Amino acid sequence: MLFFWGKSHLAFESYSVFPIIGPGMTEELSKEELKRLQKKFQEFEKAPKYNLNSEEVFCICRKPDDEGQLMVACDGCDEWFHFRCMKLDPKYEKLVANFYCLFCDRLFNKGTTLWKRKCKLEGCFNPIELSEEKKSKYCSEEHGLMYMKQTLLDKVLKQESLNDQRLLNLKEVSSILREVGDCKALAKLGEELPIYSDFYPNANLSPLLTEKVAVWEKQIQQVTTDLEHLDSRLRLVLALKDFLKLLNENINIITIPDYIPGSRTKSSKSKSKNSKKSDICGFNRVILDLDKATDMDQFKAKISPYLGKNTIDPEEFKKLYQEIYPDDDDMVDFVGPDNWLAGFCLKDKRKCNKHHSWLNILADDYYLQTQLLEEKKKRLQDEKQTLMTDYNIERWETLEAEVASN
Amino acid sequence: MNLSLLDPFAVAKEFPEVSISKLEFGHSTLIKSSYNSDYLASGTIDGDIVIIDLDTHGIIKILRNHTRAINSLRWSNCGRYLLSTSRDWKVNLWDLSANEPIRSLRFEGPIWQAEFSPKNQPFEIFISVFEDDCLFVNWEDKDDVRVDPISVEGSEESSNHYILTGVYHPSGNFLFVGTNKGLVNIISTIDGSTLFSEKITSSNVKNIILSQTGYRIAVNFSDRIIRQFKIPDLVNEEPKNWILEVEHKYQDVVNRLQWNSVSFNSNGEYLIASTFGSSHEIYIWETTMGSLVKILEGSKEELVDVDWNFKKCEIYAVGLDSGKIYMWGVIVPQKWSALAPDFVEIEENIEFMEREDEFDIIPENEMAQKNLELEEDIEVDLLTKDTIDARGFSIEKSFVIPLKLEHSQNLFE
Numbered sequence: 001m002l003f004f005w006g007k008s009h010l011a012f013e014s015y016s017v018f019p020i021i022g023p024g025m026t027e028e029l030s031k032e033e034l035k036r037l038q039k040k041f042q043e044f045e046k047a048p049k050y051n052l053n054s055e056e057v058f059c060i061c062r063k064p065d066d067e068g069q070l071m072v073a074c075d076g077c078d079e080w081f082h083f084r085c086m087k088l089d090p091k092y093e094k095l096v097a098n099f100y101c102l103f104c105d106r107l108f109n110k111g112t113t114l115w116k117r118k119c120k121l122e123g124c125f126n127p128i129e130l131s132e133e134k135k136s137k138y139c140s141e142e143h144g145l146m147y148m149k150q151t152l153l154d155k156v157l158k159q160e161s162l163n164d165q166r167l168l169n170l171k172e173v174s175s176i177l178r179e180v181g182d183c184k185a186l187a188k189l190g191e192e193l194p195i196y197s198d199f200y201p202n203a204n205l206s207p208l209l210t211e212k213v214a215v216w217e218k219q220i221q222q223v224t225t226d227l228e229h230l231d232s233r234l235r236l237v238l239a240l241k242d243f244l245k246l247l248n249e250n251i252n253i254i255t256i257p258d259y260i261p262g263s264r265t266k267s268s269k270s271k272s273k274n275s276k277k278s279d280i281c282g283f284n285r286v287i288l289d290l291d292k293a294t295d296m297d298q299f300k301a302k303i304s305p306y307l308g309k310n311t312i313d314p315e316e317f318k319k320l321y322q323e324i325y326p327d328d329d330d331m332v333d334f335v336g337p338d339n340w341l342a343g344f345c346l347k348d349k350r351k352c353n354k355h356h357s358w359l360n361i362l363a364d365d366y367y368l369q370t371q372l373l374e375e376k377k378k379r380l381q382d383e384k385q386t387l388m389t390d391y392n393i394e395r396w397e398t399l400e401a402e403v404a405s406n
Numbered sequence: 407m408n409l410s411l412l413d414p415f416a417v418a419k420e421f422p423e424v425s426i427s428k429l430e431f432g433h434s435t436l437i438k439s440s441y442n443s444d445y446l447a448s449g450t451i452d453g454d455i456v457i458i459d460l461d462t463h464g465i466i467k468i469l470r471n472h473t474r475a476i477n478s479l480r481w482s483n484c485g486r487y488l489l490s491t492s493r494d495w496k497v498n499l500w501d502l503s504a505n506e507p508i509r510s511l512r513f514e515g516p517i518w519q520a521e522f523s524p525k526n527q528p529f530e531i532f533i534s535v536f537e538d539d540c541l542f543v544n545w546e547d548k549d550d551v552r553v554d555p556i557s558v559e560g561s562e563e564s565s566n567h568y569i570l571t572g573v574y575h576p577s578g579n580f581l582f583v584g585t586n587k588g589l590v591n592i593i594s595t596i597d598g599s600t601l602f603s604e605k606i607t608s609s610n611v612k613n614i615i616l617s618q619t620g621y622r623i624a625v626n627f628s629d630r631i632i633r634q635f636k637i638p639d640l641v642n643e644e645p646k647n648w649i650l651e652v653e654h655k656y657q658d659v660v661n662r663l664q665w666n667s668v669s670f671n672s673n674g675e676y677l678i679a680s681t682f683g684s685s686h687e688i689y690i691w692e693t694t695m696g697s698l699v700k701i702l703e704g705s706k707e708e709l710v711d712v713d714w715n716f717k718k719c720e721i722y723a724v725g726l727d728s729g730k731i732y733m734w735g736v737i738v739p740q741k742w743s744a745l746a747p748d749f750v751e752i753e754e755n756i757e758f759m760e761r762e763d764e765f766d767i768i769p770e771n772e773m774a775q776k777n778l779e780l781e782e783d784i785e786v787d788l789l790t791k792d793t794i795d796a797r798g799f800s801i802e803k804s805f806v807i808p809l810k811l812e813h814s815q816n817l818f819e
Contacts, residue, residue, distance in 0.1 A: 353536070354514070354537045361493075
């Protein structure tokens with residue numbers, strides 16, 4: 001018996017010299033200490049596994065399994081140790097992730113004792129809730145709520161006791177919390193800059209700023225007008241496309257005697273030179289010079305009776321057409337009498353290299369210009385917004401300073 | 407490394423010899439380096455103009471206004487303005503300190519080329535329009551753009567006779583133009599009259615280039631021959647006495663290659679041309695004797711546009727299929743001993759023989775005296791700027807394109 005006592009005493013001593021605190025204790029043992037530990041391990045190894053009563057004995061104290069004594073198994077050597085002998089508080093019971101005895105840890109480097117994270121609530125020694133979808137700082141939801149309530153109350157009450165006016169009191173906190181409703185809304189608080197009350201109307205702006213804002217607004221206005229202008233031009237080009245279709249149909253009606261409107265193939269019966277189905281280029285120089293709104297109106301007025309119609313009265317068209325093409329044999333670039341057909345390039349579409357795909361070129365250009373202008377407009381608006389925001393912040397700051405000085 | 411410290415024989419090479427790099431920013435169709443060789447403008451097939459910094463090879467600006475492939479690009483001498491024409495019928499003048507064109511004209515058809523006049527840059531320009539009269543344009547006043555058409559005069563009068571390309575004489579008083587009937591005319595820029603006209607051949611003129619000195623002109627015809635002429639004395643001689651004397655004809659007699667694009671070097675001593683078809687090379691001729699001195703290889707596709715960057719001694723060319731920009735240059739061996747003159751670079755290991763006085767002990771005050779004497783002798787001038795660079799070009803202050811870093815995210819949108 002004496003022998004055992006002595007042994008346990010020795011083991012105890014060794015424990016107190018190198019307490020198991022947990023992970024992170026990595027300082028190297030000196031040679032001397034290592035030797036001492038080795039010696040103790042040999043003693044521990046040699047110690048009998050059963051006592052005189054043929055009971056199995058465990059731990060460094062070499063005592064049988066006393067009912068009710070909390071024990072822990074080492075993950076390195078599968079030996080059982082008493083919590084008490086390892087100088088562990090029994091309340092940490094549930095927090096042990098893996099345990100390595102002193103020998104496995106320090107002598108054989110099999111591993112170090114690891115602990116689970118403790119619930120953040122004071123007095124609770126359960127591990128935190130951990131799962132794939134959820135990472136909580138608390139062992140359970142109730143404890144989380146309890147913790148938050150406690151912290152909030154602590155802070156607010158502490159501040160109230162300090163009697164600091166700049167901070168919120170309990171009443172304010174509770175009213176804010178009731179107002180926002182949920183966590184997301186609370187997190188969003190303060191993301192947007194509050195507008196200072198006398199920021200609008202602009203009467204209170206400094207003259208310099210008013211001027212600046214006016215310049216920006218003028219530019220934005222200009223871009224908006226340009227955009228409208230472009231849009232109307234684009235619509236005109238698209239309308240021209242339809243108009244050309246109509247024009248082609250009508251030329252075909254006149255030049256091909258037995259032409260069936262809408263048919264794609266030319267009549268097989270007529271073999272005369274004029275029977276070739278026409279597909280004119282239809283470019284008109286006028287549309288390039290439509291920078292002035294009046295020009296555009298004039299041009300629109302000129303062709304508007306025919307826009308959106310399905311047919312032009314063949315008789316009327318024939319008259320106009322023959323005015324331009326008295327011989328009706330070659331389609332040439334024409335500058336003639338001032339009727340609405342004048343100015344259009346009447347070359348065959350496929351032979352007119354010069355105006356090749358003019359509809360697409362114009363439309364693409366207008367699309368690109370629109371895009372560029374819209375980008376510019378956005379940039380201008382952003383810049384104006386930044387200017388206003390800066391001013392707003394400045395106002396708030398001066399107000400704060402005034403309050404503070406009072 | 408500082409070029410002036412390196413081996414002068416390597417630095418002063420006349421023409422590039424090795425392929426050094428490839429750049430790829432969109433599908434490039436056209437390139438032009440700025441007069442001061444700092445920037446490269448690349449026109450892409452979808453109408454964007456990409457400005458590349460030639461020191462870092464990074465994009466510093468993307469100019470968007472055209473919707474079709476870029477046809478021609480010209481830098482103003484100051485490096486601030488860029489003139490672009492495109493197949494979308496537009497001519498734009500860009501001020502590179504802003505992102506929008508400051509002048510823009512739309513014509514009634516695609517445009518071949520636009521050229522800055524040496525006088526009154528960037529507002530006086532020459533434009534050649536597809537199947538139409540060429541024009542002198544003065545757009546100094548934005549609301550009153552003056553446009554003067556140039557009529558084609560010459561031995562052959564025909565309805566389908568058009569000027570395709572032109573180049574200004576450095577004096578700015580004369581314009582050399584080439585027509586689709588093989589005529590080379592000299593036009594007065596003052597009244598637009600044709601002073602001289604000569605039919606060289608009957609095929610199209612593809613390019614006309616003038617050496618910077620104004621002594622030589624090279625005309626690339628579509629009959630597969632580049633003809634090099636000596637320019638007559640335009641100022642002192644009467645126009646009727648002018649003669650265009652053919653100095654050399656450059657052609658590939660064996661393969662009968664067409665030439666896509668031609669360019670002179672800075673003093674007109676060398677001429678380069680890219681080839682049409684399956685041959686993927688750039689030919690370099692020496693212009694006084696007319697001999698072929700080098701063929702640059704390295705691309706795996708047909709090269710379209712070529713450009714010679716004088717100050718960097720580099721040649722750039724654009725690949726037809728991929729739109730990559732190929733670069734040839736001179737690789738100068740580094741010579742770090744130039745920075746520490748008491749060090750010597752050796753080819754191989756040598757056994758060190760100590761000098762007689764190597765380990766002599768010199769009294770300190772004597773040493774200090776010696777150093778003092780040495781220092782007194784050398785006077786380092788840190789303030790005066792060099793007037794010429796290592797390659798002998800005069801260093802001129804030119805426009806630096808401002809960079810707005812906060813908008814850089816919009817660059818690639």
